[in-house]
Amino acid sequence: MSYADVNGVRLWYETHGAGRxxxxxxxxFGAVETFAPILPTLAARRRVVAVDLQGHGRTADVDRPLRHESMADDVAALIDHLGLTGPDLMGYSLGGAVALRTAIQHPGLLRRLVVVSAPCRRDGWYPEVLAAMTAQDERTAERMRGTPPHELYARVAPRPRDWPALWTKMGELLRREYDWSAEVAALAVPVLLVYADADSIPVRHAAEFFGLLGGGLRDAGGDGGDRPVSRLAVLPGLTHHDIVGSPALPAVALPFLTHGVRPPG
Incomplete structure (x- = not known):
């Protein structure tokens, strides 16, 4: 458990387990604790490096906007700082978008990528979810005081008084339009997309995202030889908010990360 100085940010990270x-x-509004329910399962098989992104958890905010692209560069710099060779990357929601941008902006850095409950376009969220994102500001921060995310932030953040500022900066980020479809279609790294069947992102977007990765475009054949290198998992009985703590997540992620992925053809 330590800090790494990268790109002008002191990123908090924790290391658990051993292996790749x-x-x-x-x-x-989360932190490394987000993965606490599934961390023992992951760390039993892998060397897990859990990171607090800019302005979250134990990583203090700095004088720059919150952007998926800059946080992706922070993650790439941390990987370099730690000397990690051929790492895999798994991100959830905001972290899923940052993980996706890391793969896009730093081709060849990652061995495999797992994106959990994150779209590749801003309009991939349900309209009511987008409306809630658009409304995030300091007033929302005040209403969220006393909730589990605020209690965690108040306990671990270097400057707990920054809670309203975090909501303001997150609101600015979440109001920004983006469509990474063309860049997703150009990815060479194998990707596992994981969604809940009652996610904040409709299953139809998950299917479109998978299609950009070469999935769902043809029959795999009797021997599965024409399957894509990327994968799609829709986990039953879960939502956007509980998928990250479900044992079903490592149950689908670890086989993808562990076993060989045969290219189509």
């Missing part, structure tokens, strides 16, 4: 490195990125 797996970097974990939490969701908005």
């Amino acid at each position: 490195p797996l970097v974990l990125l939490h969701g908005a």
Whole structure:
């Protein structure tokens, strides 16, 4: 458990277990504790490096906007700082978007990528979810005081008084339009997409995202030889908020990360 100075940010990270490195990125207003329910399962098989992103958890905010792209560069710099060779990366929600940008902006850095409950376009969220994102500001921060995310932040953040500022900066980020479809289609790294069947992202978007990765475009054949290198999992009985703590998540992620992925053809 330590800090790494990268790109002008002191990133908090924790290392658990041993083996091939797996970097974990939490969701908005979260921290490394987000993965606490599944961390023992992951760390039993992998060297897990869990990171607190800019302004979250034990990583203090700095004088720059919150952007998926800059946080992705922070993650790449941390991987380099730690000397991780051929790491895998798994991100949830906000962390899923940052993980995706890491793969896009730093081709060849990652061995495999797991994106959990994150779209590749801003309009991939349900309209009511987008409306809630648009409304996030300091007033929302005040209403969220006393909730589990605030209690965690108040306990671990270097400057707990920054809670309203975090909501303001997150609101600015979440109001920004983006569509990474073309860049997703150009990815060479194998990707596992994981969603809940009652996620904040409709299953139809998950299918479109998978299609950009070469999935769902043709029959795999009797021997599965025409399957894509990427994978899609829709986990039953879960939502956007409980998928990250479900044992079903490592149950689908670890086989993808452990076993060989045969290219189509």
